[in-house]
Amino acid sequence: MAALTRVHNPQSVLFACALNSVRSPMAESLLHHMFPQTLYVRSAGSRKGELDPFAVAVMAELGQDISKHRPMTFEDLDDWEGLNFDLIITLSPEAHHKALDLTRTLAADVEYWPTPDPTSVEGSREQRMQAYRDVCDGLVLRIRKRFARGGGVGL
Secondary structure, three states: OHHHHHHHOOOEEEEEEOOOOOHHHHHHHHHHHHOOOOOEEEEEEOOOOOOOHHHHHHHHHOOOOOOOOOOOEHHHHHHHOOOOOOEEEEOOHHHHHHHHHHOOOOOOEEEEOOOOOHHHOOOOHHHHHHHHHHHHHHHHHHHHHHHOOOOOOOO
16 A cells, blocks of 8 residues: 555656656656645656757746756766655656666656657747647646646646
């Protein structure tokens, strides 16, 4: 029963994607803003990328500043503060495989939330921004559904 409670009400959450430059920092910021006092939230990537300016712009539209986020890998995070998370939510196949490998030595639950990579969208600036907004909107819905505790969850 304790494990089931931990899965449903984690105290610490790690979001992971391929480069920790778009999806996982967005998700980290969203969840942190929804539960600023009750959840410890971080993000990491399978590989280190560069923070994407479109992700920064979309989050700024919501009043959330991720401009100081520094992408890091699972290994960087482990070296810096350890990988002591109740739940790892993976947003890309590469991150999901990495997280599953980690669970050989780490007691964390892993959930896979397939999330499209908006960096592959081409077109005008507005078309590209909309792709990022769509990803953000999808993350908001998933986070609200997964972490809502009796309602009252908002941005």
